[in-house]
Amino acid sequence: TDGDTDEEVLNYIVSRYGAFVLLQPRLSTRTMLLWTAPVLLVIVGGVSLLVFARRRAGKPPGLPLTAEEQAKLDELLGR
Numbered sequence: 001t002d003g004d005t006d007e008e009v010l011n012y013i014v015s016r017y018g019a020f021v022l023l024q025p026r027l028s029t030r031t032m033l034l035w036t037a038p039v040l041l042v043i044v045g046g047v048s049l050l051v052f053a054r055r056r057a058g059k060p061p062g063l064p065l066t067a068e069e070q071a072k073l074d075e076l077l078g079r
Contacts, residue, residue: 004012010022019025065073 013021014026019028019030025031
């Protein structure tokens, strides 16, 4: 009502409350980071899972149980 333009009103609201009050935020470094962060996290998580799975697949399964260990296990399991 004081003769301010729509752009001036939007600039005031954004400066007072932040860009999150806009339904369509302006393109900036913050908004780009906000929109790309989930995608980057999914990619990093997927790559981490692949690396972990490949490392685990290459490891030997371990040593077989001795006769004494097998007998103790059978006793505990009630066989």
